Amino acid sequence: MISFNRIGSIALSVIVFLILLALKCAFNSVYQGKIKHRYEL
Numbered sequence: 001m002i003s004f005n006r007i008g009s010i011a012l013s014v015i016v017f018l019i020l021l022a023l024k025c026a027f028n029s030v031y032q033g034k035i036k037h038r039y040e041l
Helices: 002-040
Strands: none
Touching: none
């Protein structure tokens, strides 16, 4: 049970990290797109 909890916590932290990384990449792409669009105008 202890090893299962440890694996579960590691997997949960990895999943949270991947979700945050994906949100950061999406936010950066949207932000850069807004900047590019603003400069094009």
